[in-house]
Amino acid sequence: MALIVKKFGGSSVRDVERIYNVARIITESYREGNDVVVVLSAQGDTTDELIEKALEVNPNPSRREMDMLLSTGEQISIALCAMAIEKLGFPVISLTGWQVNLRTDSNYGNARIKKLEGDRIRAELHKRNIVIVAGFQGINKYGDITTLGRGGSDTTAVALAAELGADLCQIYTDVDGVYTADPRIVPNAIKLDEITFDEMLELASLGAQVLQNRSVELAKRFGVHLEVLSSLESKPGTIVKEVTTRMEKTLISGVAKDDNVASVSLIGLQDVPGVAYKIFSVLAKNRVNVDIILQSIGRENTKDITFTVAKENLDLVTKILKDNQGVLAFKDMTTNDKLSKVSIVGAGMINNPGIAAQMFEALYSVGVNIQMISTSEIKVSVLIDKSESDIALKAVHDKFFATRSDH
Amino acid sequence: MALIVKKFGGSSVRDVERIYNVARIITESYREGNDVVVVLSAQGDTTDELIEKALEVNPNPSRREMDMLLSTGEQISIALCAMAIEKLGFPVISLTGWQVNLRTDSNYGNARIKKLEGDRIRAELHKRNIVIVAGFQGINKYGDITTLGRGGSDTTAVALAAELGADLCQIYTDVDGVYTADPRIVPNAIKLDEITFDEMLELASLGAQVLQNRSVELAKRFGVHLEVLSSLESKPGTIVKEVTTRMEKTLISGVAKDDNVASVSLIGLQDVPGVAYKIFSVLAKNRVNVDIILQSIGRENTKDITFTVAKENLDLVTKILKDNQGVLAFKDMTTNDKLSKVSIVGAGMINNPGIAAQMFEALYSVGVNIQMISTSEIKVSVLIDKSESDIALKAVHDKFFATRSDH
16 A cells, blocks of 8 residues: 555546546556656647637747636546546546645746645545646746646656655656657667666756656655556566666666757857857847857967757857857857767766767767767766767667666 | 626636627626626536536536536636736735635535625725636535536626626627517517516526526526626616506517427326325426316316426426326326427516416417417416417517517
């Protein structure tokens, strides 16, 4: 007997058949004697359809009214799922974000959770009810509905698991776990039984988006045990936790690539203190996220700075920089939007300094040229030409996981 | 400057064009300096579509989960309408039933309003916001969503008008007011400028369903001035209030018919006290509404009782009576489901005893046979053969309103 939080995404409840699939997973766990709390997203394309409806009325609606509108999507899901569970003969109750008193700040459309009171849920569990909670939504201090932004339902599930002291928080998806690389590109990628929070955070930010970073961060902070697993196949997924028990030899948990990368180089900057500060504060003011930063010595007592941004921000960034060329005092600017970032992630590399070299060797062996390098304690990233990204990913994956492909 | 509550039904907000029509009516009133509170129903067929979705999942869902589901319909309406008003450049905020703390009992699907706190609305009006409230929904003492049943949005509007002390509660519909008869049957029917609450109540229960009885009762109890008017034409509608200022000669406010009538006759009942009590208490226990009751003397020291019910209840009623034939001790039962009820309503008839006779004369003049008669202080109803109901309606209407058709 355990307390389990289960989260299902929109595609898992997109039609009647899928709703019953989810209802059966839930009731099976309940029948085994567990207390079961479920978090649901809106069905299939409901959110997109509601957005479309809104934009037909007003191309620029207030975010408050948008949240009022969008939160209906999850409310429909939870009611329908509860009805399916009733049909299967189990006691169940659905609850909205405001009914579980999920308190957020007032940043409509992308609100952060401030507080969550589990009293109502605990009372319902005490009555032996299965509890179905609407993901993605909360209320602010004015009593107005807010939504949590991308991956909001994952965050709701983890927050509930933390508040209720759940034994496990299961995130059901279309894939059956976290892999050492994207199986669509690297066919011999291996499913991991376990991964650490930090590794998961690095992988998520690298484009292997199984879980949203916010939910992983929250799980790490409150020590919530996460499991990523499939809603369509009944088999164990990948456990995400603080420390894994993987064998020593598997230093790397995964290899990922991100094709959504552009680089900007500012040439001929003055070699005086404060130059980098000025550049990146003007970008931060415009809410541009900068990823890798590389500073190098230029000619004639100047320096060059190269950094990467998401490709969709490239036009904005070049405009901002040009507008500020006088203040920033750079001579020239070049950009490149045909880049990919390939990364290896693994908590084991902290004590194994040879890991990065092995990665570079793998890239060299297939003739891939490295344009930039960035390292953190548990990650090594390289920027390469986008046309070579698939071959690079495979080569790096094989370097670290080839010996396990007989698994 | 006044405080006005405006209610719009589902067809008034069924698409973007209609939403803007409503938004313009609202903002025009606001621009004139009024405080404006708006109550909306779900768009067009949304409620029916949600019910259909639910029944696909579970043909017999709990009423609590059904209310959780259905209440999203109004929430979508209010958000979209608020967005339209934003687009027109006016300050606006939408609020759900729980946000205005509309408290109801726990009779899911057909809940009664217990309390309504206008604090949030008053605060928003004070900020000069137009306030858009979701009709049809509230919360019970457990903090669960309830819906108010048929005509629930009208009831919400009247309850808000009462709580806020509104100067006027305008119910916008597809018709432009209350008529002396159904204009589809009686082409020379006349729109009334005013009608009393009691007359409106009798007319609503007679099938001329412009307003739901619950909302009229509530308006009468709290002295709310109602106006029934068209959302598509900009002209005055019909005012519903306690006492009207109609001229003496217009004794009758309207003529209505109801084709949804069936009669049941119990023949050969014992002529002892308590017989009627037994019959109608067993029907009341089964929640059957009985309309007209007629008792007559039968043969050989027995009596006969005939009463009418809504046609859809006829099978249920005959089953109940047969099941209880031993206790009720009637000899025979006959039924008739080919009846219509034609009624005249008017507060003026209290002091004018000749009114009923004028009605009977009109029916006689077109050869319509009267099967049953029932009278109240402001109403006379007759039961006639259904095939003659249209001709009867016209004849009765012409009798009382022909002199006004030059209006």
